[in-house]
Amino acid sequence: MPSKLDYLDLLEAESIHIMREVAGQFERPALLFSGGKDSITLVQLALKAFKPGKIPFPLVHIDTGHNFPEALEYRDRLAEETGAKLIVRKVEDTIKAKGLKEPGGKFASRNALQSYTLLDTIEEFGFDACIGGARRDEEKARAKERIFSVRDEFGQWDPKKQRPELWNLYNGKIAKGENVRVFPISNWVELDVWNYIKREGVELPSIYFTHEREVLVHGEFLVANSPYIRIDEGDIIEKRNVRYRTVGDMTCTAAVESTASNIDDIIAEINRTNISERGETRIDDQVSEAAMEDRKKNGYF
Amino acid sequence: MDLLRFITAGSVDDGKSTLIGRLLYDTDSIKVDQLATIQKQSKNKGEGEIDLALFTDGLRAEREQGITIDVAYKYFNTEKRKFIIADAPGHIQYTRNMVTGASNSDLIIILIDARLGVIEQTRRHSIIASLLQIPHVVVTINKMDMVGYSEEVYNNIVIEYSKIAQQLNIKDVTFIPISALQGDNIVNPSENTPWYKGETLLHLLENIDVAHDVNYTDPRFPVQYVIRPQVDELHDYRGYAGKVISGTYKKGDAVTVLPDGIDSVIEAVEVHGEEVEEAFAPQSAVIRLKDDIDINRGDVIVTKSSSPKVSQDIEATLCWMDTRPLIPGNKYLLQVQSKRVRCIVKEINYKLDVNTLEKIENIDQAGLNDVVHVTIKTAAPVVFDSYNKLRANGGAILIDETAHTTVGACMLI
Structure with a gap:
């Protein structure tokens, strides 16, 4: 006999439980929003987790300046419609302020530089937890990362020092300066996200x-x-x-x-x-x- | 389509990675580019053929050393189910990783090398399965091709393992003769084992009954967060957000809020902002009560029909997960669901030999990977159930007060 709940219901229930753990365990959480389907799914889950209240943390976008205009337009509209607070910080500003070297090459990506802006933003607002849309099926290193992933003061992940994560118990206890990256859709695969978006009728950037x-x-x-x-x-x-x-x-x-x-x-x-x-x-x-x-x-x- | 979480226990030598690779490959879950990466790495390591183990080893150190250190999660699905595999290392020095992977699993696949039969490791993995109360055990007798697909070899292992299962009180055991390398009885029934009339591994994974593993009779609702929208039209709204970890909750149910023991009645049960008839495990829900009482994160809403334990004196079977030893008198934080309290580990009563189940008395400390029986005193009452009776509310973790790391996994008694 199969379970009473569909697999998407089970994944959703787990993700909502994680969202609420973040709201319950941390003082200043934030949701990192990129405009991609995974972070859009996170927003949908956060809306459901705290209904009829609003999402009790801001959406933070680290803007590389190389975004698709359609994704930016979607971001602003989503923030307005959900009443969520939106914080945008630009990689461009970090490059100027810190005198960072712009990456060169044919496809000069500011992707790696995002880390600097992210860490500055975490410090600026004192975020103790940042929710992200990473999934374990995406990549081999991610397959080993915890749902509550502790980062040190320099934002570094040490795969050898990960905390054991048992049952549905999440340990978000940290020292000042450290923060936790939280991945509520760790157990979702690409198709789960698409099937969920379909089921929920979530709108996506064009x-x-x-x-x-x-x-x-x-x-x-x-x-x-x-x-x-x-x-x-x-x-x-x-x-x-x-x-x-x-x-x-x-x-x-x-x-x-x-x-x-x-x-x-x-x-x-x-x-x-x-x-x-x-x-x-x-x-x-x-x-x-x-x-x-x-x-x-x-x-x- | 529903969901099954399982753990594979065994080492590379038993063909564990090959088995996982086989399941992923035969269900079309490995993509061409991922296979190409593995091929490239296989060449880097100077091996002739594709090493499917590389697919499950995610960290550089693991690839370099050719071992699995940590738990890796792998995913695949068929039309019937989505599967989450916890791939944990099998050696004794990684017992804590296996305990971690086992904690969430509905089923465990224990690999036995047909040439070696039941060995110390088999016993250890079975003991962990039994400690963690994994509902279903599947014993795959692997490398049947290396023993000429002998029914006799298979039968002898079944007889020997059945004794262990009986001793450990493991109820649901299934045996399957397989060859992960050749694909015998993994997805399709093998012509090499005409004497085997049972299911293939995948058929079993797709069809095993997991609905009855969920407890629908002992309602437990740990409050994670209180929802109080600060808007005029919902001025009086106060919703308790949490997860129904077991049982069912309905409007009108007489409830008690623990540990304080305050009684009330459910005014409404909501799932995703919509009022529903009932919420059941493992749904995330919001409960509203008729009375305006002070309820905080960490409190547990239960019904009159079934009471958990409420106590400051707790006994537990504990797996120690830290490199610094556990010494009686040490203070930690104990986390049970959303409740975190200070506690002191008063005594280590005995250590359990995970290879033999033998109790070793007069222990003055517990080291990494040790499984011990302890007595804990908490600073405030804790709401919990015996792990063996209600798995969903009987697990707890110990957190180091200063380093904040998770140092112990407790199965409460």
Whole structure:
């Protein structure tokens, strides 16, 4: 006999329990919002967790300046509709204030620099917990991370010093200066997120659906033509029908060729594809086997 | 479609990683690019063929040393179920990791190498399964291809293991002869074992009854957070947010709020802001009461029909998880659900040999991975159940007061 609850109900109940643990255990939590489907799912879960009250923590966006305009527009609208407080801090400002070196190269990604802005923002507002939309199925280093992941004063993750996490008991006890990254959808996989978005009727930024876009064809990757990437002689730039499977920066997120115009089409496409989400869309993960582990150790999300 | 969480117990030598790799591969859960990465790493390590173990080892140190240190979570699904695998290391020096992975599992797969039969490790893994009260045990007798698919070898292991199961009071045990490497009886019934009439591993995982593992009769609702919207139209609203960890709650139920023992009646049960007839385990819900009483995070709402224990004196079976030893007299924080209290571990009554279940008395301290029986005194009353009676409300953790790390896992008695 199967359980009385559907798997999405079970995942949802677990995530809501985690959201409420954050609100109950911490004084100044925040929800890190990127405009992507995973953080949109987090907002949906947070809304449900605290109904009829409002979400008892702000949404924080670390803006690299390389965002898709559609994601920014969506962000502002969501904050207005939900009545959630929105805090935006720009990587651009951190670069100027700290005299950081702008990354170079063809796809100069500010992705790694986000960590600096994030740590400054955590310090500025005294956040003791930051909720994020990372999932364990995304990447091997993430498969080992706890739901409550403690970071030291420098925002560093030490995989060898992780706290054992048993049953549904989460230990968010920290010293001053430390903070906890909390991942309520750790146990969701990509398709769970899409099926949940479908079931809940959650609206998404338009770039998740098919649209015509000018892209740079770079090997297997299709990268949006934008002022943030370097166009070299001989580069192939074409108009293609694409959608985004993940939404990150314009410089490091690749589009996939697709005519999927609704969630059902997208779910069907993901079921058919034989390439993983990050493998298909994240240019920044291709560097080394431990790219994510290294970034996380340095304070990355 | 529902959800099953299981843990695999065994070491690389038993073919554990191969088994997980096989389940993921045969259910189409490994993508081409992930396979390519594994192929590349296999070459880096100088091995000829694809090493499926690499798929489960996430950290650099693990890949370099070729061992699994931590618990890794893996996911796959079929049309019937979503599966969450806790992949934990099997060696004795990682007992705490296995305890961690076992704590949330509905089922455990214990791997036995057909050539070796029941060994010390098998016994240890079974003891942990029994301590953590994992409802279902599946014993996979692996590497059947190496023993010529011998029914006799299989039967002898079944007989030997059944004795252990009986001794440990493990009720639901299923045996399956498999070869993870060749795929025998994993997804499809094997032609090599015509004498085996049971299910394949995947068929069992897809169909095993987990609904009855949930307790619907002893209502426990630990309050996590109090919702008080600061708006005019909901001026008097006071909702207690929490998770129904066991039992069922309905409007009109006579309830008691523990540990203070204040009585009230449920005015409404809400799930996601909508009023519902009833909320049941393991739903997250909001409960509103008729009386305006002071309820805080850590309090537990129960019904009159079933009472948990409320006490400051607690006995527990404890797995120690810290490198610094546990010494009687040490003070910690004890966390049971949403309640955290200061406590003192007064006595270590005995240590349990996890290989033999033998009780070793006169213990003056417990070290990393030790399983001990302790007496704890708390600074305030704690609401809990005996772990063996109600798993959902019988687990607790010990937290170091200054380092804040989780140092012990308690199965309360």
